[in-house]
Amino acid sequence: MGAITSTILLLKPGDHIICDESVYGGTIEYLNKIGIPRNLLTADFIDFTDLNNLKSALKPETQMILFESPSNPLLKLVDIAEAVKITKAHNKDILIVADNTFMTPYFQNPFKFGVDIVVHSLSKYINGHHDVVMGAIVINDSKYCDHFSSMQKIVGAVPSPFDCYLVTRGIKTLHLRMKRHYKNALAVAKFLEKHPCVEKVLYPALESHPQHEIHKKQAIGMSGMIAVYLKGEEKEATAFLEALQVVTIAGSLGGCETTVTLPALMSHENIPREHRIKVGITDGLIRLSIGLEDIEDLIADFDQALKHAILDKN
Ligand SMILES: Cc1ncc(COP(=O)(O)O)c(C=O)c1O
Known part of the structure; x- marks a missing residue:
């Protein structure tokens, strides 16, 4: 700051x-x-x-x-x-x-x-x-x-x-870490985009990102940051976070370990709900910072937590 x-x-x-x-x-x-x-x-x-x-x-x-x-x-x-x-x-x-x-x-x-x-x-x-x-x-x-x-x-x-x-x-390891963040995050973003419990994924390196062309013009890769709209509201989003076993709930980002936040209840809790929703920070929005773990472990953890929080509850 x-x-x-x-x-x-x-x-x-x-x-x-x-x-x-x-x-x-x-x-x-x-x-x-x-x-x-x-x-x-x-x-x-x-x-x-x-x-x-x-x-x-x-x-x-x-x-x-x-x-x-x-x-x-x-x-x-x-x-x-x-x-x-x-x-x-x-x-x-x-x-x-x-x-x-x-x-x-x-x-x-x-x-x-x-x-x-x-x-x-x-x-x-x-x-x-x-x-x-x-x-x-x-x-x-x-x-x-x-x-x-x-x-x-x-x-x-x-x-x-x-x-x-x-x-x-x-x-000294920035180049190695960034390559791995990118590889892991792209795999997670593609997996989540097809998941029945997910409404929308925002990741600039995906073709579905509304500004993908700008991304390609000015960047040569992408970090581990992904925004995910779950099919659900605060209750489902909270249940998803609590069900994660490999991934940690934490406000920080950009580290070796994958971290997840629910902006509506964490970083943006002091912003009036109406204003939050207007800019796109809904109650079911999750922010992921994908780390350097084995990709199979991450995907399995997201899959089980989504199924537990959303599919099994409906
Ligand atoms: C894009 C961006 N800039 C600046 C900051 C401030 O960082 P610090 O906590 O290191 O002061 C943050 C923190 O989340 C951030 O996400």
């Missing part, structure tokens, strides 16, 4: 930021509870999957746009090259910030499309072992160095030497 806060603090009072409405909840909370009420900036939250929304939101005082692609938890994509083109045509000085946590530099490089600043939660794939909380800001222009080195001290986002050691150790 310190990485994103430090990046937003590049803005001056009176500046305007446009954020994808799907960005990490902590960013929205920072803007709504600190940035906006203290008149540090003004902000608009829009849906970047339709870039006409971006065109209409750009103002003379806009100085930054911020988005994630793919987003958490619905795996919505932003056409990065198009978003950059539209923004820079309006004003070439607007800073474009992309959160690349769900892809890692192994599968997607936002700088290639003209993004100015890339942020990562290192707690996820880059460290990869669920044992560090850390973030990174990646820049390709040294003019931001002074700002970020002083912000690190002011905001307090200074990691411990041991955490840095763990992250550098994790990075």
Whole structure:
């Protein structure tokens, strides 16, 4: 979170930021509870999957746009090259910030499309072992160095030497882990897509993903993140989570072990139900972070838990 806060603090009072409405909840909370009420900036939250929304939101005082692609938890994509083109045509000085946590530099490089600043939660794939909380800001222009080195001290986002050691150790296997996350997740997504207890699967590398063409244009693979709409509501979704034996219920993601969340009751429980449902976070939505286990074990576990929670109950 310190990485994103430090990046937003590049803005001056009176500046305007446009954020994808799907960005990490902590960013929205920072803007709504600190940035906006203290008149540090003004902000608009829009849906970047339709870039006409971006065109209409750009103002003379806009100085930054911020988005994630793919987003958490619905795996919505932003056409990065198009978003950059539209923004820079309006004003070439607007800073474009992309959160690349769900892809890692192994599968997607936002700088290639003209993004100015890339942020990562290192707690996820880059460290990869669920044992560090850390973030990174990646820049390709040294003019931001002074700002970020002083912000690190002011905001307090200074990691411990041991955490840095763990992250550098994790990075050494990033390429191997990402290949396996992709292979496992693709197999799980294909399995779930055909399962009688599943309504819909959202995984950018599947042809059925509504933005599959954008995925192919800007990424060379996909991580282990999958969104699944079960045939059922909160009761069935909870029963599914409780029936899992290999897979762990946990909010974190991007580690070796497969984890599952029910966003309606976990990460998004404080968001009014009406608003949640409107953006697609229904009571039966499950978010999976597929790990590095043997694929047969994962598929068998999902299959038995789905049958137990949905088929056997009807
Ligand atoms: C896409 C994305 N960005 C940033 C964060 C914040 O990460 P951290 O908990 O490491 O501060 C998260 C956390 O879930 C995330 O999913």
